[in-house]
Every structure is written in C-alpha cells, then in structure tokens.
Amino acid sequence: MLRRFLRLGLGRSLSIREVGTHSGYSILDWDGKVSEFKKKIQSIMPGEPGDLLCDTRHLPPEHSDVVIVGGGVLGLSVAFWLKKLAKRRDAIRVLVVERDHMYSKASTGLSVGGIRQQFSLPQNVQLSLFSIDFLRNINEYLAVVDTPPLDLQFNPSGYLLLATEKGAAILETNVKMQRQEGAKISLMSPEQLQKKFPWMNMEGVALASYGLENEGWFDPWSLLQGLRRKVQSMGVLFCQGEVTRFLTSSNSMRNSSGEEVILRRIHEVHVKMDNSLEYQPVECAIVINAAGAWSGQVAELAGIGKGPPGTLQGTKLPVEPRKRFVYLWHCPQGPGLETPLVTDTNGVYFRREGLGNNYVGGRSPTEEEEPDPADLEVDHDFFQNKVWPHLAQRVPVFEALKVRSAWAGYYDYNTFDQNGVVGPHPLVVNMYFATGFSGHGLQHAPGVGRAVAEMLLEGRFQTIDMSPFLFSRFYLEEKVLEQNII
Amino acid sequence: MDPTEFLRLIPPKWNGGKRGFRDLSGMVAPERKRRTLLQFLSDHFYDVKFLREFMLQKQMQKLYLDNRSFTNIQDRYGPDIAGAFFILQHGGSVKFRDREWIRSDEYKRFSAEVLKFQAVPVEAIDASGCVINYYGLDNLLPLKELRSLSLQRCPHVDDWCLSRLYPLSDSLQELLLAGCPHISERGLACLHHLQNLQRLDISDLPAVEYPGLTQILVEEMLPNCEVVGTDWAQGLRLGPEERPQNTASPIPAKPTARGSR
Numbered sequence: 001m002l003r004r005f006l007r008l009g010l011g012r013s014l015s016i017r018e019v020g021t022h023s024g025y026s027i028l029d030w031d032g033k034v035s036e037f038k039k040k041i042q043s044i045m046p047g048e049p050g051d052l053l054c055d056t057r058h059l060p061p062e063h064s065d066v067v068i069v070g071g072g073v074l075g076l077s078v079a080f081w082l083k084k085l086a087k088r089r090d091a092i093r094v095l096v097v098e099r100d101h102m103y104s105k106a107s108t109g110l111s112v113g114g115i116r117q118q119f120s121l122p123q124n125v126q127l128s129l130f131s132i133d134f135l136r137n138i139n140e141y142l143a144v145v146d147t148p149p150l151d152l153q154f155n156p157s158g159y160l161l162l163a164t165e166k167g168a169a170i171l172e173t174n175v176k177m178q179r180q181e182g183a184k185i186s187l188m189s190p191e192q193l194q195k196k197f198p199w200m201n202m203e204g205v206a207l208a209s210y211g212l213e214n215e216g217w218f219d220p221w222s223l224l225q226g227l228r229r230k231v232q233s234m235g236v237l238f239c240q241g242e243v244t245r246f247l248t249s250s251n252s253m254r255n256s257s258g259e260e261v262i263l264r265r266i267h268e269v270h271v272k273m274d275n276s277l278e279y280q281p282v283e284c285a286i287v288i289n290a291a292g293a294w295s296g297q298v299a300e301l302a303g304i305g306k307g308p309p310g311t312l313q314g315t316k317l318p319v320e321p322r323k324r325f326v327y328l329w330h331c332p333q334g335p336g337l338e339t340p341l342v343t344d345t346n347g348v349y350f351r352r353e354g355l356g357n358n359y360v361g362g363r364s365p366t367e368e369e370e371p372d373p374a375d376l377e378v379d380h381d382f383f384q385n386k387v388w389p390h391l392a393q394r395v396p397v398f399e400a401l402k403v404r405s406a407w408a409g410y411y412d413y414n415t416f417d418q419n420g421v422v423g424p425h426p427l428v429v430n431m432y433f434a435t436g437f438s439g440h441g442l443q444h445a446p447g448v449g450r451a452v453a454e455m456l457l458e459g460r461f462q463t464i465d466m467s468p469f470l471f472s473r474f475y476l477e478e479k480v481l482e483q484n485i486i
Numbered sequence: 487m488d489p490t491e492f493l494r495l496i497p498p499k500w501n502g503g504k505r506g507f508r509d510l511s512g513m514v515a516p517e518r519k520r521r522t523l524l525q526f527l528s529d530h531f532y533d534v535k536f537l538r539e540f541m542l543q544k545q546m547q548k549l550y551l552d553n554r555s556f557t558n559i560q561d562r563y564g565p566d567i568a569g570a571f572f573i574l575q576h577g578g579s580v581k582f583r584d585r586e587w588i589r590s591d592e593y594k595r596f597s598a599e600v601l602k603f604q605a606v607p608v609e610a611i612d613a614s615g616c617v618i619n620y621y622g623l624d625n626l627l628p629l630k631e632l633r634s635l636s637l638q639r640c641p642h643v644d645d646w647c648l649s650r651l652y653p654l655s656d657s658l659q660e661l662l663l664a665g666c667p668h669i670s671e672r673g674l675a676c677l678h679h680l681q682n683l684q685r686l687d688i689s690d691l692p693a694v695e696y697p698g699l700t701q702i703l704v705e706e707m708l709p710n711c712e713v714v715g716t717d718w719a720q721g722l723r724l725g726p727e728e729r730p731q732n733t734a735s736p737i738p739a740k741p742t743a744r745g746s747r
Contacts, residue, residue: 140543202738
C-alpha cells in the first residue's frame with residue numbers, strides 16, 4: 001500500500017527527469033538490477049566466460065602436449081597410463097578428441113567382450129595376462145573418490161578352442177608357449193571333452209585347448225565408462241570433434257648410407273566441430289592415432305603413404321574397417337551354466353549370455369564373403385547360410401534356435417598380418433600408433449596403453465616388449481602373423 | 487583452467503538445465519544424501535582431493551599387506567602349515583586330518599603346536615568372515631587334501647576367487663559360500679571344475695539376481711552335488727508384486743541384452 005503510494009508520488013517526478021537521463025535507472029526495478037549486477041560481477045570473475053557472444057567452451061584448448069585421436073578404450077587407456085606414469089601431477093596436458101560422443105559406431109561398445117590368453121604370439125599372451133591383471137584390480141587402478149566401485153560383470157568361464165587333425169600339432173605348440181608365459185590352459189582329448197560337455201558333438205575334433213582361469217568375457221561398456229570417469233578425474237581434457245587436418249613441417253636429413261630422408265613433424269591438429277565449419281587449431285607435441293577402424297584415414301591426413309609405392313614414404317597404414325556380425329539367439333534346451341566361449345575349427349564361435357538360455361555368437365567371414373563396411377546393417381542371410389549349419393553340427397541342440405537380435409560392429413582390421421600397430425612412425429616422428437588389433441583390441445587395451453605411455457615417457461618399451469609391432473615391419477615385409485583370430 | 491570445462495562427451499540430454507562443476511565430473515554420480523565437510527573441501531581444493539585419494543590407496547594397500555604369504559614358513563614347514571598359519575592369523579579355524587579343530591582367539595593368537603603337524607595334511611578350513619582376497623588364496627591352493635572349505639561372509643571373496651578354486655577339484659567335497667556380498671552367478675558358473683563336490687551352500691548371496699533360477703542351473707551343472715540355497719519355489723509363491731523367478735521365460739539375467747540396441 002505504502003509502496004504503491006510512493007511509486008505514484010515518485011513516479012511523476014522521476015518521469016520528468018528521465019527524459020533527459022541516459023541510464024534510465026529507477027530504484028523501482030531493484031530485483032532486476034541486482035541480478036544484472038550479479039551477472040556482471042560473475043563475468044569479471046576468473047574462470048567464467050567473459051563474453052558470451054564468442055563462447056569458446058565447446059572448443060578444445062589452443063595448446064596441448066598430447067592429442068589422442070579417438071576416445072575408445074585404446075585411446076582412453078593411453079590417456080590413463082600417460083597420466084599415471086608421469087612423474088609429476090599435471091605435468092602433461094592430454095587432449096582426447098572423439099568424433100562420436102554417443103559411441104554409436106565405436107568398436108568398443110559393440111564388442112562381444114571376450115578376453116583370452118590363447119594366442120600364438122608370446123607378446124599377445126603377455127598383453128592378455130597384463131590386461132586380465134588390470135581388470136581384476138580395476139577398482140584400485142580406476143578408483144575415484146566418492147564414486148561407487150566398478151562392476152565389470154566378468155564371467156570367468158574360459159575359452160575352448162577346437163582343432164582338427166591338421167591343426168592339432170599347431171595347437172599343442174601354442175599351448176606349450178602359452179603355459180610358459182604363465183597362462184593356465186589345459187589340453188583335452190575328445191573323450192574328456194565329451195564327458196565334460198555332453199551337449200557337444202565331437203565329430204572332426206582331434207584336440208581342444210581350454211582356458212582354466214583368467215579367460216572369459218566382460219562388459220566393455222562399463223570398462224569404457226570407468227576409464228572415462230577416471231581420466232576425467234586425472235585432468236584429461238575431452239573434445240567432441242573431428243580431426244580434419246595436420247599441419248606439418250618437414251626436415252631433410254641424410255641417413256647412414258647417404259640417402260636423403262624427409263622427416264616430418266606434426267605441429268598443429270585442426271579439430272572441426274560437429275555440424276559446423278568451425279575448427280580449432282590445437283598446437284601439440286605428440287599425436288596418438290587410436291582411431292580404431294578409421295586409423296587409416298587419420299594416417300593419410302598426416303601424409304603417411306604418400307609417396308612412390310615400395311618406399312618407406314609410400315607405405316600406408318594397412319588398417320581398414322571390416323564389418324562383423326554378432327547374433328543373439330535363444331535355445332530352450334541349450335548348453336548350461338558351464339559353457340565356455342567355444343570356437344569351432346571353421347571360425348564359428350558362441351558363448352552363453354545371461355541365465356535365460358540365450359547365446360551370442362558369430363563367425364568371421366572369408367575374404368570373398370567380406371561385407372561392405374559402409375554401414376552397420378546386419379545380414380541375416382549370413383547367419384542362415386554360414387553360421388547356423390555349423391552351429392547345429394557342433395551342438396545338435398542348436399537345430400532349434402530362434403534369433404532374437406543381431407548387431408554389427410567394425411574390426412580395425414590390419415590387412416597385413418592381423419596384429420596391432422604400436423609405436424612411432426619412422427618418418428612422421430611424433431605420430432604414435434595404437435590401433436589395428438583386428439578384433440582383440442579390447443582385451444589388449446590396458447597393456448597397449450601402458451606400452452605407448454612407456455614409449456613416450458621413457459623412450460622404450462619396459463613392461464612388455466612390443467618391438468615386433470612397430471610400423472617398420474610393413475616396409476620390411478616382416479609379417480607377425482597371429483593364427484588364432486576369431 | 488578448469489579441466490571439466492572442455493568436457494563435451496556427455497550427451498546433450500543429460501546436460502539439460504544448469505549443472506555445476508561438481509555434476510560434470512561424474513558420469514555415474516551416486517545420490518549424495520549427506521555431504522560431509524570433507525567431501526565439500528575435496529571438491530574445492532586440489533590438496534584435499536589428493537589427500538583423500540591417498541587415503542583410499544592406503545586402505546587398499548592394507549588389504550594386500552594382510553594377504554601376504556608366509557614364504558619362510560612355507561619353505562621350512564611345507565605348504566600345509568603355511569596355509570594353516572595364514573588362516574589362523576586371519577581369525578579362522580583349521581582342522582588337520584584326525585585332529586581337532588584349531589582356532590585362534592579374538593586377538594588372532596594361536597598356539598605353536600601347529601608346527602608339530604608337519605606330515606599331516608589339512609582337511610578342513612573355516613575362513614568365515616576373514617578378509618581373504620584373490621591373492622590370499624595363494625596360501626590355500628597348494629593344500630591338495632582339502633575336503634571342506636568355508637568362505638561364508640568373507641567380504642572380499644568374489645567371482646575371481648571362485649575361478650581360482652579348480653586346483654582343489656580332486657579333493658574338495660564341501661564348499662560353503664553363504665553370505666558373501668561379491669559373489670554372483672558368473673562366479674558360480676566356474677565351479678563346474680569341482681567334480682567331487684558333494685555339498686555346496688549358495689544361500690544368501692546378495693549379488694545374485696535370480697537366486698531360484700541360479701540354484702536350478704547350478705544343480706544341473708553339478709549333478710552329484712547337494713546344493714543348499716534358497717528354495718526355488720519360494721519366489722513363485724510370493725505373487726506377482728515380487729520379482730518373478732520364472733524359469734520358463736527366457737529373460738537374460740542382466741537387462742543389458744543387446745537386443746535392446
């Protein structure tokens with residue numbers, strides 16, 4: 001009441017004055033003025049965006065020590081180990097650039113999630129052993145204060161690899177090597193197998209290797225979330241954008257035999273934002289290529305492979321996306337709780353999923369049957385013609401099954417020898433690779449991350465010797481073949 | 487510069503509305519009902535945050551120190567005595583063959599007569615409530631004549647530990663796992679190595695989502711074994727408002743079935 005009287009009284013006198021004033025302040029709009037004043041003070045405070053017209057909060061920083069291209073499990077693993085092995089806290093600024101924030105096409109989320117030590121290369125076995133140790137102690141490595149512990153849903157059911165007469169000798173040598181490295185694998189004859197797994201048909205099987213512990217499958221999505229949470233708490237910066245360009249400078253040097261070699265160095269990474277032409281040049285010292293199925297394209301941006309074929313400049317990174325299908329089916333009288341991940345002699349694999357008689361499986365197609373990797377559409381005929389007959393032959397109960405769903409994902413397939421590429425490029429001196437694992441990247445991610453971090457910080461591989469996985473083998477034509485690719 | 491400012495990996499729908507610095511830093515943020523002073527300080531000062539991380543690491547290290555093996559005792563007296571020492575030090579009880587149960591008192595002390603049983607194998611171990619973890623099981627696995635193992639209510643025994651029990655498959659006849667908070671059906675699936683098992687107790691496992699169904703599947707997996715757990719019909723009687731334990735419907739145990747993608 002009093003206020004209205006005051007307003008009437010003061011209003012008339014103020015309105016005569018207002019005609020000549022500029023600011024137009026009136027004591028009457030007090031609340032609005034106070035909030036505006038607060039906003040102005042907040043914008044002057046440090047840490048707040050000063051001018052909201054050119055808001056740069058979504059852009060990556062202008063300088064970063066390490067830029068990791070690709071935010072999947074391999075990229076995050078490298079970021080984690082870089083921060084963990086650095087001598088001082090916040091000594092290295094790491095930026096992870098990921099183009100797809102929903103991870104809709106990333107191989108990590110679409111993976112079946114298996115981990116095994118049954119490889120034919122000792123380094124792969126060592127990587128798996130390191131990774132299973134990491135997964136077992138994941139709540140010490142990835143512990144963040146005030147967050148609940150991570151549950152990876154690990155099923156320690158093991159892998160069962162079947163072999164025919166022809167492959168039995170190789171299987172035995174592999175198992176011997178795996179046991180020497182410390183994996184717990186047992187060899188089983190068809191009679192022992194039949195006793196243990198009565199639902200299996202032993203036709204054509206001469207020998208089988210069964211992982212007794214430290215093998216199985218887990219949920220890759222929770223590993224990814226756990227890593228993301230931890231690296232954020234360690235201070236790694238994230239950016240959602242696409243790497244479109246590298247600005248490099250070259251240096252011409254002579255090697256010991258007198259030939260001229262052009263060495264290049266990446267100085268800037270151009271990160272383009274989603275749905276816009278806006279990009280931010282990030283000055284960096286090191287670039288890590290962990291882009292998975294698209295690593296080949298990223299390598300081409302850096303000029304790897306641009307040169308006469310047959311030379312080191314002309315050697316491309318032979319990693320390309322390959323589409324793989326995974327099917328989920330239900331079989332009412334199917335194998336029980338003890339079912340391991342069974343890999344048949346012809347490449348068909350399946351495992352139990354949950355408690356409701358559901359199974360997940362698939363098969364790697366041959367070179368002629370390779371599907372077109374342009375999209376992630378599922379080919380159901382592939383299951384009907386190429387997977388189901390073999391499943392039904394190995395496990396007779398699978399005659400009567402019903403496919404519930406299916407999905408497709410990419411392998412970052414190394415066309416040269418199906419093994420990973422780790423370490424620096426000989427010519428582009430500050431690009432490091434952590435890609436090309438052709439279907440076993442997830443299970444090797446902790447070990448590979450540590451190897452790359454050690455290479456960066458110490459200059460050499462310390463825990464596991466990954467020198468067979470360097471890029472130079474593509475030029476020297478030394479294949480490091482992995483026989484057990486599923 | 488605030489590191490979380492450049493965070494743009496949260497899908498836009500989660501970022502709706504005003505969110506402060508604290509909320510951005512955790513994808514799996516628990517509901518904090520009561521914020522203590524230490525939590526508040528740790529959000530605003532890096533030193534306090536570092537201190538809390540350090541204390542967390544120390545807590546975990548203590549568990550490892552508790553689970554060390556006694557290698558000198560193992561070398562002098564053999565694996566049975568070393569295993570017995572380990573269990574008695576954690577407050578459990580040990581039974582050597584043809585002898586009485588040896589227990590330690592509430593201060594975890596026990597008599598040295600254990601050292602006299604050098605040639606006698608350990609037959610039964612009761613490690614209920616002990617803080618044994620995966621690495622502590624190193625002491626128990628060399629006991630080749632172990633007939634009964636009780637790991638009831640052990641807070642750190644989880645699926646990984648169960649996957650490690652297969653070396654005892656020749657002799658182990660009784661395994662008691664009641665009340666362990668971290669054991670789920672995934673660990674129970676690797677008990678099929680223990681073919682000589684006659685009695686298995688899997689009652690009251692809070693991490694098992696469908697106890698009735700799990701019991702049936704474990705019984706099928708170990709046909710010669712008497713599996714003591716929940717009564718599988720009990721869930722059916724409780725009506726539709728309770729969680730259904732219907733074995734006929736093919737519901738996967740975890741609703742992350744890829745069919746939902």
